[in-house]
Amino acid sequence: MITIEEALRIIDEEGKVIGTERVELTDALNKVLAEDIYSKDTLPPFNKSAMDGYAIKFRDTECCQCGNEIELYVKALVRAGDYYEGTLNSKEAIKIMTGAPVPNGSDAVIQIEKVKENGNKVIISDYIKENTNIIKMGEEIKSGELALEKGKIIRPTEIGFLASLGYSKVVIQKSPKVALITTGDELLDITASLEKGKIRNSNEYSLMALCKNSQVDFISLGVVCDDKEALKKKILKGLKEADIVITSGGVSAGDFDFVENVLEEIGAKINFTSVAIKPGKPVTFATIDNKLFFGLPGNPLSVITTFEEFVKPAIKKMKGYKEVYEEKMLVTAGNDFKAKKDRRKFIYVNIINKGGKYYAYDLGSQCSNHLMTMSKANGIIIMPEGVNKITKGEVVNGRFIFK
Amino acid sequence: MITIEEALRIIDEEGKVIGTERVELTDALNKVLAEDIYSKDTLPPFNKSAMDGYAIKFRDTECCQCGNEIELYVKALVRAGDYYEGTLNSKEAIKIMTGAPVPNGSDAVIQIEKVKENGNKVIISDYIKENTNIIKMGEEIKSGELALEKGKIIRPTEIGFLASLGYSKVVIQKSPKVALITTGDELLDITASLEKGKIRNSNEYSLMALCKNSQVDFISLGVVCDDKEALKKKILKGLKEADIVITSGGVSAGDFDFVENVLEEIGAKINFTSVAIKPGKPVTFATIDNKLFFGLPGNPLSVITTFEEFVKPAIKKMKGYKEVYEEKMLVTAGNDFKAKKDRRKFIYVNIINKGGKYYAYDLGSQCSNHLMTMSKANGIIIMPEGVNKITKGEVVNGRFIFK
Structure with a gap:
């Protein structure tokens, strides 16, 4: 472990x-x-008006500082997408729309809301500083400059x-492609009525949804019963068609848990078979020909937890993401939490934001067979290895889930 | 406003x-x-083993408390998906796989890692409490109980x-369908070389990406030039085909900003035409026949900001989400920020997490024409109306973007 x-x-x-x-x-x-x-x-490829208004010479408004009004002759109109060929002279204005090129000779644009229009005259009573409402050519980026960096x-x-x-x-x-394999003799089709000893296949659906949320293409190779040769065939098919193969179930210590066996037979490098995480201890990770294999546990809560914790970062890494882990935050325990000491515990909780501080509340049984508790949860808190209690008021690491 | x-x-x-x-x-x-x-x-539909191990009677292990070993006869094996018809008696064990039904007569399962196997015998030296490793029938949910609530x-x-x-x-x-309309005579096709007075159409692409991230179906009705009748035709087409119509551009005070005109002509209820937000003041919101119309500004930064702030919550609301707003958090200014006093300013920044506390750093020009600054940003901080400065060390509201 x-x-x-x-x-x-x-x-x-x-x-x-x-x-x-x-x-x-x-x-x-x-x-x-x-x-x-x-x-x-x-970019912008020309001096550009940031407003609907009048292109002017700012010096013409200098006398407005003493409370005077000025009257300028409106000699043209420039709409966005158009341009004015001539030059603006003193005592002249050119009506201009947002995004249009500022005419030669103009060094400021006064907003339409600040002027009085009177036929072919415009009356201004505000002093306007040089370059007002002009977005300078090349202010965003210049030709040849680096706009966006690789990565x-x-x-x-x-x-x-x-x-x-x-x-x-x-x-x-490129995004990796994922192949999904669900294992277990006990699995019935989702539409089937329950029979003695059987449960419905839910992990295949959870895994498809998790892949969809991770924005990767996936194929589901369906359910394979607890038979080594059948499992081997499916895993080989998965490795042929995808970059990441995920199985759920078949990785415990049982007599019919063949995943490790199959991986050995096909010559995969088995990196680990067990991690100190609860839920989810029996996680197998192997590699073969630059492809990744994840053998996730069969318990419904464990499969989702270990996908989020181990598979998601791998998908992000293969996609080229630099930050591949979910950000954690500090959460205050809203009540006591108890658990077994050994592994690191991911406890599904309800996190509430009270005035910018996060509080976590218990939702009941954390049994890895149940999705009921997780369906009420919006986050997790983490209880470290060797610790079996978090006391109300204690501050621990946590995060939201599925955000 | x-x-x-x-x-x-x-x-x-x-x-x-x-x-x-x-x-x-x-x-x-x-x-x-x-x-x-x-x-x-x-669910589970039967008492279920949580481990690979042996189903036993817990009382048989009582003498292990005094350091004794016991030896039980292994009378059967139950795999997951299977079940055992008979009953377990004292001094007997039944090998059981994770997920398999616990046989009648058994009241505990001891993990395989804790026993010694010897032919058809199993040797146990640990005391096991009643119900150990048994997931009780109905522990998750009982027939007829509410599993998931509407909403x-x-x-x-x-x-x-x-x-x-x-x-x-x-x-x-149902998810709403969105129709996108981009307006402006100045817009060239993305593959075109720049001409005098023109820029390339980027808003259509930004809006398509924003819709994709909001997981809604959308149609883009393309670019319409600054012509009232053409715009009206497109808006009517959008209202026919979609539940939300979004235009970019054409909502300023210019002579060729026809959005408001068209809305009046088609009998829409115009709810507002201007909001105290920077970037993005000229935002028009109208309703007609239970459909929503958003007239967003034409500036590239404004269109993204106002989509995120106003359109995204509307999409979520129409999808039936209860929480429709992005959660804000407290962010400490890593340097001074200055802006004009009037509107509420959304300043694009780099937010860094230092030991669980968030710090915001300036990235340069917040000009609403530029996407360059925003492309370096991972978050925003909010400078309230009437305030023109945030001082280094001050704590303000902020959030990450595109998370």
Whole structure:
């Protein structure tokens, strides 16, 4: 049995990016940029009006400082997308729309709300400083400058920015594909009536949902009964078709837990088979031909917990993410919590924010067979190894789940 | 100009759920449950072993308290999915796998790691309490009990739980469909070279990405030039095909900002046209036939900010979510921040977690034309109305973006 830190260190070491691909900009969302992006243009490409108003010479408004009004002749109108060929002279104004190029000779734009319009005249009573409401050419970026660095996660902001820079396609890190295998003779189809000794297959559905939330493509290879050869066939198929293979069940110490056996037979490197985490101790992690194999436990709560703790960071690492772990926060125990001493306990709780401070409340049985408690929880708190109690008022590490 | 709170109150009042639909369980992820789910079964449906080990009578181990070893006859093996017909007697053990039904007569399971196996005998030296490693029938839920309440968000946990309860289909709240319209004569196609007075269309791409992250279906009706009739046609098309229509641009005070005009002509109820937020003041919100219309500003930073602040809560509300606002947290200013006094300022910053405390650092120009600064930011801090400075060390409200 190894510690969670040691398990995460090994997974991090083995998980590697799997190559790049050039995709349409709209398909690049939440992927990692795999090329440096340089601007081919200077942006904005011209001095630009930040407001609807009048382009003027600011010196014309100097006498407004003493309470005078000035009247300027409006000689043209520039709309966004258009431009004015000539030059603005003193005592003249050009009506201008937001986003339009500021005409030559103008050094300020006065907002439309601040003037009086009178036919082809505009009356101004405010002093306007030089460069007011002018967004200078090149203020955002200059041609040839680095706009976005390789390794950046492409969020809606970056999608917009890349569009403004004229990139309709970008090179991104490929996302790993995941294959799911559910094991167990006791599993009935979701639509079946319960029979003696049987339960319904829920882990396959949980795992599909977890993959969907992790934004990876996945295939489910279905349920395999507790038969070594059948399991081996499925695992080999998974390794052929995907970058990450996940099984649930078959990793305990039972007579029909064949996962470890199969991994040995196919020559996989078994990195660990047990982690000091509760729920979820029997977690197997193996590698073969740069592909990752996760043998997760069969208990419904354990499978979700270990996916979030071990598989999710691996998926993020393979996608090229730099930050792969969920951020923890400090949470105050709202009541006492008790558990067994040995492993590190992830306790599913209700976290409430009271004036910027987080409090955790007990939700009942943490039995790893139950999803009922977890379905009421919005977070976890962590009880360290060697500790069997958290006292009301104590501050511990925790985090929200599925945020 | 109204406050952000007032704007959000109006949006919240106007946004309503749009009906329910019955979908496959796998399509229900992150949707809101629109029916109460009762358990048709008692779960677990039998007393179940939590471990691989031996089902025994706990009283047989009583003498182990004095340091004695006992030897029990192993009369059968029960694998998961199977069951044992007979009854366990004193001095007998039945080998049992995790998840298998505990045989009649047995009241405890001892873990395989704690025994010595010797042919058809098992040797035990630990005292085991009654019910050890037995998950009691009905411990999770009993037949007829409420399992999940209407209004719950369906996360991976709930997907697994619903599968275990035998629900292959569930009734959920429908998601609204969004139509996007980008306005402006100045907009060039993303692949075009820049021409005098023109910029590339980036807002359409930002909005598509924002919708994708909000997990709603959307259609983009493309770019419409600054022409009232053309805009009207597009808006009517959007209202016909979608539940929410979003335009970007055309909502300032300029001569070619026709959004308000069109809304009046088609008989929409215009709720507000301006909000005290920076970036993003000119935000129009209207309603017509239970559909929502958002006229967002044309500046790239403003369009993203106002989508996140105003449109996202409306989408969540229509999806049936109860918590529709992003949670804020306390952030300490890592340096001074200055801005104009009037509106509430959303300042894009770099938030760093130092020992559980968040610090915000300046990233440069907050000009609403620029996506460059926002592309470096991971969060915002909020400078209230009437305030023009945040001093280093001051604690203010903030949050991460795109988390």
